[in-house]
Amino acid sequence: MKHAFQSFIKRNSFYLGGDQPSVAWIERLRSVFGAFIGLMLVITLAKYLGELSGIDEWLMASLGASALLVFALPQSPMAQPWAVIAGNTLSALIGISCFHLIGEPLLALPAAAALSILGMFVLRCLHPPAAAVALITVLGHIAHYRYAVFPVMVDSVLLVLAGAAYSNLTGKRYPNRPPQ
Template structure:
């Protein structure tokens, strides 16, 4: 009977994060502090750049998800500079185009996300948060391509730089360099 209950608990645990690998508290804190410092740096610089240029849009909402990848999973192919910068920028361009060309957002949103995924496959820059960038452009009715470059590309570049500095200072290699 005990064996059956233990087996049932293990089987159910999968659905509550049981498939996640163990991460030490040191690594959890390193990743969390890195994302705090990195995002603060990105937000401060982007806000300053926005004020200097008179542009109100200085932040992209999906940057938190990008930060998770570059600080907590710096070895992932989806966290590498090309994936972060090109994936986010391409997806913003596609989302803006969808917002301009397709007036119905119910159609524009899935089209923007799916085309951004296709584009990321083609350019070899898969970055999951970037599909959200395409949706954000449609939801926000963004119809100017400048948005793809500032804040999206600039914020992505700043995040990659912050991640590179922090990760290398704390003993993690970022970005990954091919052997």
């Protein structure tokens, strides 16, 4: 019985995270600390810029997911500056457009996500959290295209800058550089 249970666990561990690579604790802590510092900087600056300009919307909800990619997986193509900035901004524009053009939320939500994915394929800026940006704009009834610039694009730029500074200070190369 014990052998059968161990065999079962071994065969099915893939479904319980067994496919995830082992990560050293120092790297885990580097990523976590970087995400904390980077998000703290971005949130503080975005809040200040929002107050300065009199805009209530100063933070995008999917910023945490973008931070995971930028700080924990800085070498991923989906964490590179073009993917983060263009993917998030494009998806916000598409989400806002779907909100305006499609009156039924049950159609606007999947259309916004699907069209943002298509747009990211076309512009070569795949960034998974950006599909959430498209949904958030529709769910939040965001009607102003300004939202795509501030907070979405500005927050994305600030996050990339914080990620680049932190990664390079801690010995990780970010963003990727083209081969020589």
